[in-house]
Amino acid sequence: MSTLDPNTPEPVVTDESPIRTTDPVPTPSSPPPDVVRAASMELVVTDLEASRRFYVDVLDLVVTEEDEDTVYLRSLEEFIHHNLVLRRGPVAAVAAFSYRVRTPEDLDRAVAFYTELGCRVERRTDGWVKGVGDSVRVTDPLGFPYEFFHEVDHVERLAWAYDRHTPGALVRIDHFNQVTPDVPRAVAYMENLGFRVTEDIQDEAGTTYAAWMRRKPTVHDTAMTGGDGPRMHHVAFATHEKHNILAICDKLGALRMTDSIERGPGRHGVSNAFYLYLRDPDGHRVEIYTQDYWTGDPDNPVVTWDVHDNQRRDWWGNPVVPSWYTDASRVLDLDGELQPLTSRTDDSEMEVTIGADGFSYTRKGDTEHGFKLGATL
Amino acid sequence: MSTLDPNTPEPVVTDESPIRTTDPVPTPSSPPPDVVRAASMELVVTDLEASRRFYVDVLDLVVTEEDEDTVYLRSLEEFIHHNLVLRRGPVAAVAAFSYRVRTPEDLDRAVAFYTELGCRVERRTDGWVKGVGDSVRVTDPLGFPYEFFHEVDHVERLAWAYDRHTPGALVRIDHFNQVTPDVPRAVAYMENLGFRVTEDIQDEAGTTYAAWMRRKPTVHDTAMTGGDGPRMHHVAFATHEKHNILAICDKLGALRMTDSIERGPGRHGVSNAFYLYLRDPDGHRVEIYTQDYWTGDPDNPVVTWDVHDNQRRDWWGNPVVPSWYTDASRVLDLDGELQPLTSRTDDSEMEVTIGADGFSYTRKGDTEHGFKLGATL
Amino acid sequence: MSTLDPNTPEPVVTDESPIRTTDPVPTPSSPPPDVVRAASMELVVTDLEASRRFYVDVLDLVVTEEDEDTVYLRSLEEFIHHNLVLRRGPVAAVAAFSYRVRTPEDLDRAVAFYTELGCRVERRTDGWVKGVGDSVRVTDPLGFPYEFFHEVDHVERLAWAYDRHTPGALVRIDHFNQVTPDVPRAVAYMENLGFRVTEDIQDEAGTTYAAWMRRKPTVHDTAMTGGDGPRMHHVAFATHEKHNILAICDKLGALRMTDSIERGPGRHGVSNAFYLYLRDPDGHRVEIYTQDYWTGDPDNPVVTWDVHDNQRRDWWGNPVVPSWYTDASRVLDLDGELQPLTSRTDDSEMEVTIGADGFSYTRKGDTEHGFKLGATL
Amino acid sequence: MSTLDPNTPEPVVTDESPIRTTDPVPTPSSPPPDVVRAASMELVVTDLEASRRFYVDVLDLVVTEEDEDTVYLRSLEEFIHHNLVLRRGPVAAVAAFSYRVRTPEDLDRAVAFYTELGCRVERRTDGWVKGVGDSVRVTDPLGFPYEFFHEVDHVERLAWAYDRHTPGALVRIDHFNQVTPDVPRAVAYMENLGFRVTEDIQDEAGTTYAAWMRRKPTVHDTAMTGGDGPRMHHVAFATHEKHNILAICDKLGALRMTDSIERGPGRHGVSNAFYLYLRDPDGHRVEIYTQDYWTGDPDNPVVTWDVHDNQRRDWWGNPVVPSWYTDASRVLDLDGELQPLTSRTDDSEMEVTIGADGFSYTRKGDTEHGFKLGATL
Structure with a gap:
């Protein structure tokens, strides 16, 4: 209903x-970890140089640290080590959706919570990526690689560094x-x-x-x-x-x-x-x-x-x-393999709204001007 | 070439x-009038109340003056009587593209210029619309109703009236x-x-x-x-x-x-x-x-x-x-009748750029991402 | 140090x-109430009509409700009854700094917390102002009239009502x-x-x-x-x-x-x-x-x-x-009387930074241009 | 009056x-040159490196050309060689206020106009600065070094070069x-x-x-x-x-x-x-x-x-x-010497508006809040 x-x-x-x-x-029955915020994503990219150009030279994200196979990027008001990790790999995919949790103990909660859910859980005291300490990665019940961390290196918050801001x-x-x-x-x-x-x-x-x-x-x-x-x-x-x-x-x-x-x-x-x-x-x-x-x-x-x-x-x-x-x-599993896909069986938003079988309204029940490109699809 | x-x-x-x-x-051989700028358009509209809502209540143009069949509108930094005239009429069309000229004598030049071109020319000392004095309207060689005027009522320039400005x-x-x-x-x-x-x-x-x-x-x-x-x-x-x-x-x-x-x-x-x-x-x-x-x-x-x-x-x-x-x-002729149309015989921009026969490039000779909706047309 | x-x-x-x-x-020893946010201020104003003009006609705050002696105002993205209360009174002052708390039980915590601090505490189940239910007001240890509330009427969040937004x-x-x-x-x-x-x-x-x-x-x-x-x-x-x-x-x-x-x-x-x-x-x-x-x-x-x-x-x-x-x-006490003032004994920011005894620098130890008006004070 | x-x-x-x-x-009796616009200023600066930092590194003006003693700068939508010339010199001053004129013949008019006024006039066919051709400089009746030029090198208009635009x-x-x-x-x-x-x-x-x-x-x-x-x-x-x-x-x-x-x-x-x-x-x-x-x-x-x-x-x-x-x-004369100053004898805007003898109003005849710093001067 x-x-x-x-x-x-x-x-x-x-x-x-x-x-x-x-x-x-x-x-x-275990309480969940206390998630503070979505904090970072780890992306596998097939051409690291091209991706670096896109995120650094075009989008002007700040390089916190980089090595031959990895670039750690942050936004201008961020004080933790990174918000985006670009890692060179054979297949474009997402390796982690990373959430910051409130306390170190929330990692224990994450382990208990996901273990109880029957998920694969892996904790690394030294972190999975640079700049981050003790972290837990799981393949969650929906198949996503979720990460939880609290320990993280602090870096300069560039909020006031307007000489480095771009349009x-x-x-x-x-x-x-x-x-x-x-x-x-x-x-x-x-x-x-x-x-x-x-x-x-x-x-x-x-x-x-x-x-x-x-x-x-x-x-x-x-x-x-x-x-x-x-x-x-x-x-x-x-x-x-x-x-x-x-x-x-x-x-x-x-x-x-x-x-x-x-x-x-x-x-x-x-x-x-x-x-x-x-x-x-x-x-x-x-x-x-x-x-x-x-x-x-x-x-x-x-x-x-x-x-x-x-x-x-x-x-x-x-x-x-x-x-x-x-x-x-x-998205990847914790071994770095592509997760298999499950098809949606409910209606598709695209199909019910555009194309031969779909419809949308601006004013319910009213005739509309048909100027929009959408109308031609 | x-x-x-x-x-x-x-x-x-x-x-x-x-x-x-x-x-x-x-x-x-006659010199043209000295045109200062595009200054106003006279639009014939079929539902004056609906048009008034659109231009006044939605777009927040300023009403300088109005009567039962006409609304005279201006923009906030304008000091002449109007930039847009909405006139009630049976068929939606444009009655005039109005240009301000530098001096009263430029009206004589306009008359001579267009008369020499064999165009229909009509001058009204009291103007064709309120707020504007001596004016010349012509059906120009391309079939457009062009107007030239110099005399015009001055009204308040609302540039500093920020209490009347909207987003x-x-x-x-x-x-x-x-x-x-x-x-x-x-x-x-x-x-x-x-x-x-x-x-x-x-x-x-x-x-x-x-x-x-x-x-x-x-x-x-x-x-x-x-x-x-x-x-x-x-x-x-x-x-x-x-x-x-x-x-x-x-x-x-x-x-x-x-x-x-x-x-x-x-x-x-x-x-x-x-x-x-x-x-x-x-x-x-x-x-x-x-x-x-x-x-x-x-x-x-x-x-x-x-x-x-x-x-x-x-x-x-x-x-x-x-x-x-x-x-x-x-567009209308000087009697208020629709001007006949002449078809374009040169290539159509739409046809050469979109659809089955058209193409466009972002980088000449390079392969492109096909994310855009345009690519699907 | x-x-x-x-x-x-x-x-x-x-x-x-x-x-x-x-x-x-x-x-x-009692835990504090869980404060969600600064949510509203109650201002006593001496000329309600003048204040209403200022906050409503000039600043374009939205009137949720008003009566002869009170105007309840909110900002455009607010969904609770008000963010500002203007109340007519004999002396301009602040009657309440109001914080929203997370749960109804946080009011019990507020009572216990401030009672333990020896503060005057007054709870009104029907609220002190319209739109707000059960609330606690205290005169806090610093002499401020703090209010805590959870129950509040919901009103339309005008975030999407761009036709009502002003510059x-x-x-x-x-x-x-x-x-x-x-x-x-x-x-x-x-x-x-x-x-x-x-x-x-x-x-x-x-x-x-x-x-x-x-x-x-x-x-x-x-x-x-x-x-x-x-x-x-x-x-x-x-x-x-x-x-x-x-x-x-x-x-x-x-x-x-x-x-x-x-x-x-x-x-x-x-x-x-x-x-x-x-x-x-x-x-x-x-x-x-x-x-x-x-x-x-x-x-x-x-x-x-x-x-x-x-x-x-x-x-x-x-x-x-x-x-x-x-x-x-x-600011007022809970009886509506002006709270007495205590003088600051530490240095004054104004005195140490401007005027005869003060100084400020733009670059520590460097000579500066003296263009600023501040330099003339 | x-x-x-x-x-x-x-x-x-x-x-x-x-x-x-x-x-x-x-x-x-000679007609004036037809001035198109204020186009450029030549500034004498005492520390060219410091000035270059200010205009190029801080204000992000574009360097069209530079040599040991001169920097030619332009704004992002400019297509003529420069809008500002920084020239190293012993005393900070202005060497030229440069106006673009409509035609080459307007230089003849400038010569005649200022000669008739009894001004010192000097024309250089190859220009006074790089990028500009035939130019006339005068010490005008008010003592200012005015320049008129038409010939000028065209350079890239960076209006569309958004990758070079800064905040x-x-x-x-x-x-x-x-x-x-x-x-x-x-x-x-x-x-x-x-x-x-x-x-x-x-x-x-x-x-x-x-x-x-x-x-x-x-x-x-x-x-x-x-x-x-x-x-x-x-x-x-x-x-x-x-x-x-x-x-x-x-x-x-x-x-x-x-x-x-x-x-x-x-x-x-x-x-x-x-x-x-x-x-x-x-x-x-x-x-x-x-x-x-x-x-x-x-x-x-x-x-x-x-x-x-x-x-x-x-x-x-x-x-x-x-x-x-x-x-x-x-400002300089055409030999690069400082022009002598003449004192103003009419009232001073500063003296009649601020300080002991001055006054200003926000609403004529009305009492004002005295919050402003200006009120303290």
């Missing part, structure tokens, strides 16, 4: 998590976005891990297409997007202002790299943030994001969008390109 | 007008854009009228697809776009900053009017300006525009873009929607 | 709270700033209440002039500024971007109200935020603030600024006006 | 030049500002040279304190500021947006160079532009400026500000620092 009233043209706001699953991951300055890592077949099941697991839903997309039949979940008081630390998974949809970095995002587009134009722009810039409906989606040399998707809203109150209203609302993904109604729905990065 | 070198991947910069016509409009504040009228079948012929006529080309789009065979022409020292007061004509492609208003344009999109989202957004926002290649295209309730196209560059030097470099350069129309390589190429407003 | 190295020209970054007190408020849109309440004689003593008490120091200002002798303290993961929910107290220095609202703050100045200019601008706009050294200080019709100070940084990690680096560093209060070195140091609003 | 009505609290808008002189420079990108030279004792006399001479007044500052007695004059359709190509002269008050460069100007301040903070900030950032009353005044290593003043308005209509309304209007120089009422009134750069 859906929280969407068939006659309601606006997003529905509720005080409760609007998503229920009939196929839950079991709830461990498209990336100041924070903001969130991950994951592709998984069964969104309600994923949400239930993440709620057990201590995450809360802030927004989601449903249809009137109650199918859930995506959900945004947070630990830190923004719209998300990660989102669950329905699709064949486990895959990584994108990792997002924040700018201070919208013009910073436009400047990245302008620079890509000057560098004749605009085919790296996949979607946007635009305003999201979900999250109300201003966004841009890029694709790195391996096709890994990076979002540039700014200005979502405070969600830290315990009764933060949850916003449920109708999948047919044409402004849910882009508040201006600009079309979502098909690749944005279909493409995503593979 | 083309000014485009087949091996040059960047726009070509020259000091001379790059366009030659083999079918010129005759050059009058999407429109501060100036910037330019017109006209659709005409034979761009080189149109350019030659406009050069006789004292305009200069600042940028244009050609192909290697020398076909000219569009040209931008100016009197005031910006990229244009009007542009000539190849297509069936005479038609009006758009009228453009300027904002101070890019965020003002984004705010208009955000407001349209809040009003559930995003189907009024036809294309953008984005960065133009041609003109280097930031842009947004809207469609009013009659389908008249309005551009919101900011930050082109100084062109007032007598030897201002002319920039010629390759029609296949994917960044010419959008510097970020985002696709142009087909309606932007195909739709335009009809 | 100071954490400042006499030879260090830059702010000192440490992982520990850099402030120690020799005169602590006792630490209660200076205030989107969140950000923080309070309090004046108190003994900053280290105040800090120790607030640490007991669960706050953490993020930045502070000291001199080489170890005198602490001000400290910024947070619950939510920004630079502060409140700051303690050294001076005669208890007084309220300011309440701060956030905008999305810097141009929104400039737009407020522009609007005040248009309204011929620029004598309401006390200081700024400028960039803070402490917090790295962009700021503006206004004074309302009663002289209550309001800060408009944007773009500080993430502080939510448990080991967030603490930044200690030298009181003589000319960029600590304004990163551009622009002078602080004397009134900003000397003026502040009186 | 003044155009100011003693009871008018707002600037007065008229269609005519509001300034009359009783001591005019004779009007030559404080300077895109155009905008104007000069000159200090001269008798403003009405200076205005009459400049009107003969073809300039028009757009705004001015007067008092009720008719004393003129400053006037803004334009050839290009912005508020000014140069301004005449009353004071001991001939001296150069400042040269101004334009950015696209206001945040670009704030970014320059932020960068100066990061470089610990904030004592280079003399005044601002702020919003001008006169011109309505957003501004910042810097001082280079020799004390030459540079303004960063954005967003004035179109003035190109022949009947552009002239705005006359009351010298006592506290918002005329800063729309937000922030105080003008005394050095801004008193300091200016000396």
Whole structure:
């Protein structure tokens, strides 16, 4: 059953998590680790030099440290060692979604929590990557390589180093976005891990297409997007202002790299943030994001969008390109092998909204101008 | 012959007008009027109340004066009576492209210039619309209703009235854009009228697809776009900053009017300006525009873009929607009747760049990522 | 003893709270309430109509509800009933600094915590103001009227209502700033209440002039500024971007109200935020603030600024006006009477930095240009 | 007699030049050269390396060409060889205010015009500096070294080179500002040279304190500021947006160079532009400026500000620092010797507005809050 009233043209706001699953991951008796925030991603890239150019020379992320096979990058306001690790490897993939936890003891909790879930769990006292100490990696119940760490080297926070800021300055890592077949099941697991839903997309039949979940008081630390998974949809970095995002587009134009722009810039409906989606040399998707809203109150209203609302993904109604729905990065298990994919069996957001079988509305029940490119698909 | 070198991947910069016509409009012996700037457009609208809501309540243009059938609007930094006239009528169309001329005597010059060209010319000492005195209207050699005026009522320049500015504040009228079948012929006529080309789009065979022409020292007061004509492609208003344009999109989202957004926002290649295209309730196209560059030097470099350069129309390589190429407003003769259309016989920019027969490149000769929606058309 | 190295020209970054007190408020054995964020302030104003014009017509805060003697206001992204209460009264003062707590049970904790501290504590099940339920008000050990509440009416979050946003849109309440004689003593008490120091200002002798303290993961929910107290220095609202703050100045200019601008706009050294200080019709100070940084990690680096560093209060070195140091609003006890003031005995930041006895540097030990107005004071 | 009505609290808008002189420079019978725009300034600097750091490393102007004693700089949207020449010399001064003229023949007109005025005139067919051809330099009737040129090398316009743009990108030279004792006399001479007044500052007695004059359709190509002269008050460069100007301040903070900030950032009353005044290593003043308005209509309304209007120089009422009134750069004669100074005998704007004998108002006749630093001077 859906929280969407068939006659309601606006997003529905509720005080409760609007998503229920009939196929839950079991709830461990062990308490979850206290996750502070999405802190870093480890990406395997096939051409390290090309990736370094993209993230360092084009996006101006700061190199904290690098060696022949690895580049450790951070955003300008970060004080921990890195927010992104580029590691040379044979197949483009994600090796870790890394979360910072509040205390060293939260690593014990992570071990207990995932062990109880029957997951593969591996703890390395000296860390899996440079700059980070004692860490736990797991293959989680959805098949994703999740990492938890507390110990980390501190580096200079370059917030005040304006002589190093560029027009498209990336100041924070903001969130991950994951592709998984069964969104309600994923949400239930993440709620057990201590995450809360802030927004989601449903249809009137109650199918859930995506959900945004947070630990830190923004719209998300990660989102669950329905699709064949486990895959990584994108990792997002924040700018201070919208013009910073436009400047990245302008620079890509000057560098004749605009085919790296996949979607946007635009305003999201979900999250109300201003966004841009890029694709790195391996096709890994990076979002540039700014200005979502405070969600830290315990009764933060949850916003449920109708999948047919044409402004849910882009508040201006600009079309979502098909690749944005279909493409995503593979993820690795703890041995570095590609995780197998499970197909989504619920309806596809792309199919119900664009193309021959889909439809979207700007004003429910009203005739619309047909100027948009989306209308031609 | 083309000014485009087949091996040059960047726009070509020259000091001379790059366009030659083999079918010129005759050059009058009378000197042209001294045009100061594109100053106003008179639009016939079929639902005046709906149009008033669009331009006044949504776009926040200022009402200088109105009566039952007409609304006179201006931008916030304007000191003349109006930049846009909405007049109720049976068929949506453009009644006048109005240019301010330097002196009252320039009206005599306009009469002589167009009379010599064999055009229909009508002068009204009391003006054709309120707020404007002695004016000349002509049906020009391309079939457009051009108006020239000098006498005009002064009204308050609201530049400092920040209590009346809104997030999407429109501060100036910037330019017109006209659709005409034979761009080189149109350019030659406009050069006789004292305009200069600042940028244009050609192909290697020398076909000219569009040209931008100016009197005031910006990229244009009007542009000539190849297509069936005479038609009006758009009228453009300027904002101070890019965020003002984004705010208009955000407001349209809040009003559930995003189907009024036809294309953008984005960065133009041609003109280097930031842009947004809207469609009013009659389908008249309005551009919101900011930050082109100084062109007032007598030897201002002319920039010629390759029609296949994917960044010419959008510097970020985002696709142009087909309606932007195909739709335009009809124009009226001096009796208020629709001008007949003449078809373009030269190649169509849309056909040579998108769809089955078209192609575009981001980097000449290089393989590209195919993420863009344009790639799917 | 100071954490400042006499030879260090830059702010000192440490992982520990850099402030120690020799005169602590006792630490209660009861755990403190779990404070979520600074949520609202209740201001007593002497001319409610004038104050309403200032906050509603000029600053565009949203009226949630009002009656003859009270106006309840909120910012555009707020979903609780109000962030500011204007109440008509005989003497301009602050009646409450209100914090939202995580659970209803946190009110019991607040009662126990402050009762143990020997403070006057008063709980009202129906709340002290409209829109808020069960609440506890105390006169805290520093003499401030602190309020804690959890129950609150939800109202529409206007984040997406861009048709109601204005150029200076205030989107969140950000923080309070309090004046108190003994900053280290105040800090120790607030640490007991669960706050953490993020930045502070000291001199080489170890005198602490001000400290910024947070619950939510920004630079502060409140700051303690050294001076005669208890007084309220300011309440701060956030905008999305810097141009929104400039737009407020522009609007005040248009309204011929620029004598309401006390200081700024400028960039803070402490917090790295962009700021503006206004004074309302009663002289209550309001800060408009944007773009500080993430502080939510448990080991967030603490930044200690030298009181003589000319960029600590304004990163551009622009002078602080004397009134900003000397003026502040009186606060009320729970009976609505003015709290008596205690004088600061430690050095005054104003006296050690400006005027005959003060000095500041831009580059330690270097000769400076003397262009600044500050140099003339 | 003044155009100011003693009871008018707002600037007065008229269609005519509001300034009359009783001591005019004779009007030559020769027509003036047709000046296109303020195009370049030649500055003598005493420490070329320090100046180069300031203009190139801090302000990010582009080096077109340089040798041991000279650096030629341009802004990002410029296509002529330079907008600023730094030349090593023994005494900091201005060697030339250079205007571009429309045709080569305008140099003949400049020679005739200034010869008839009895000025020293020197023409160099190969130019006075690199990149510029045939040029005329004069010591004008006010004692300023004016240059006129048409021939100039074209260089790449970096408007689209966004990979080279920085957060404080300077895109155009905008104007000069000159200090001269008798403003009405200076205005009459400049009107003969073809300039028009757009705004001015007067008092009720008719004393003129400053006037803004334009050839290009912005508020000014140069301004005449009353004071001991001939001296150069400042040269101004334009950015696209206001945040670009704030970014320059932020960068100066990061470089610990904030004592280079003399005044601002702020919003001008006169011109309505957003501004910042810097001082280079020799004390030459540079303004960063954005967003004035179109003035190109022949009947552009002239705005006359009351010298006592506290918002005329800063729309937000922030105080003008005394050095801004008193300091200016000396100028050279054609032999490179310092021009002698003539004292202003009319009232001083600084003296009538600040200090013991001055006053300013925000609202005429109304009591004001006294928060501002200006109030303490």
